[in-house]
Amino acid sequence: MSLRSQLLKGTLEGCILSLINQQPTYGYELSLRLQEHGLTDVSEGSIYPILLRLQKEKLVVGTLKKSPSGPKRKYYQLTDAGTKALNEFIQQWNSIKPPVDRIIEKGEM
Amino acid sequence: MEPKEIIEWNNKKREELTEHNQKIYEEMLIYIRAGSNKSEQQTEEVLLELLEHLLDAQKEGKSAEEIFGSDFKAYCDDIIKEIPGEKKKKKLGFGIYIALKYLAIISGVTGVLGFALSNFFEIGSGEFTFTPLSGTLIIALYLALLFLFIKIALKWIQMTSFSKKKKWIEFVQLWLFCSLYFGLFYLIPKLIPSIGPKISVPVIGLGVLGVVIYIITIPIGRKYGYTN
Structure with a gap:
């Protein structure tokens, strides 16, 4: 696994939780929004294994509703446990980011 | 929605894929379905999501390789691993x-x-x-x-x-x-x-x-x- 994908693995989950929290959304839109924020070389398909895992851990629920012209998109929403997990992620991210930034800035070539 | 309704819709919708994407998608579909012992509901839901994603991406001129990466088998294994087991x-x-x-x-x-x-x-x-x-x-x-x-x-x-x-x-x-x-x-x-x-x-x-x-x-x- 490349350094980049190791770094991304945990972070991407947090980003997905945060985007779903901002607005219930479906897979394709979610991948567009990740790209809009600059995560352009995350392959679009990689969100689906993560969404399945988040559903299994009951952090998000996806609902597929019927409509006259076939099913509607599967929309994802955070559960209470999901909100809690997001808050934990934000807390941890905030405690890691500033020191890492400081270390990198000092050592920048 | 029931799995069988999702399957029917998938069968219909799949025809809108380009020849290249359809070939790849159908192989993925067979591979993921054959990775049995998994919840049929979740399997069919994610298969439909992948299909709709591919259809949307196709409109922007993207191919299946750009969405799922070049190693389809590895991608499908990632998906199968995360599908919950059947009751x-x-x-x-x-x-x-x-x-x-x-x-x-x-x-x-x-x-x-x-x-x-x-x-x-x-x-x-x-x-x-x-x-x-x-x-x-x-x-x-x-x-x-x-x-x-x-x-x-x-x-x-x-x-x-x-x-x-x-x-x-x-x-x-x-x-x-x-x-x-x-x-x-x-x-x-x-x-x-x-x-x-x-x-x-x-x-x-x-x-x-x-x-x-x-x-x-x-x-x-x-x-x-x-x-x-």
């Missing part, structure tokens, strides 16, 4: 349903064929003779053989997905595999010795039994969504 009760119910249907067909065919042969061509006695103990053992072995066959067949489907092996090699493999199955099917009753008292019944009785079991399985299949 025990549903799995057991499905197993029983398949077993009943299988036994119904064997007994129905044996009965009707035996009856026809003895009545119209005077082949066979028109009676079916068995010993309860050996008979039970044979049925158990038949069922074991069936489930082993299904397991291996699913594994085989997965192993031959995304492979560039020549089609005729796959055909020969499948042919050998099926021959082995029917060979064992034929050999099992010959190899099991008759133990205990023998019972003879008119062979048509077996046919009737088969038809009755088959009819019983139809509403069960509908109720639990095993059939369309």
Whole structure:
């Protein structure tokens, strides 16, 4: 696994939780929004294994509703446990980011 | 939505894919479905999501490789790994349903064929003779053989997905595999010795039994969504 994908693995989950929290959304839109924020070389398909895992851990629920012209998109929403997990992620991210930034800035070539 | 409704919609929607994307998507679909033992609901939901994503991306001129990466098999494995398992009760119910249907067909065919042969061509006695103990053992072995066959067949489907092996090699493999199955099917009753008292019944009785079991399985299949 490349350094980049190791770094991304945990972070991407947090980003997905945060985007779903901002607005219930479906897979394709979610991948567009990740790209809009600059995560352009995350392959679009990689969100689906993560969404399945988040559903299994009951952090998000996806609902597929019927409509006259076939099913509607599967929309994802955070559960209470999901909100809690997001808050934990934000807390941890905030405690890691500033020191890492400081270390990198000092050592920048 | 029920899995079978999602499947119907998927079948219709899939036709909108470009030839290239459709070929890849269908291989992924077969591979993921064959990675059985998983919740059918979740499997079909994610398959539909992947399809709709591909359709959206296609409109922007993107290909399947850009969405799922170049290693489709690895991507599908990532998906399968995260699909939750099927509920025990549903799995057991499905197993029983398949077993009943299988036994119904064997007994129905044996009965009707035996009856026809003895009545119209005077082949066979028109009676079916068995010993309860050996008979039970044979049925158990038949069922074991069936489930082993299904397991291996699913594994085989997965192993031959995304492979560039020549089609005729796959055909020969499948042919050998099926021959082995029917060979064992034929050999099992010959190899099991008759133990205990023998019972003879008119062979048509077996046919009737088969038809009755088959009819019983139809509403069960509908109720639990095993059939369309």
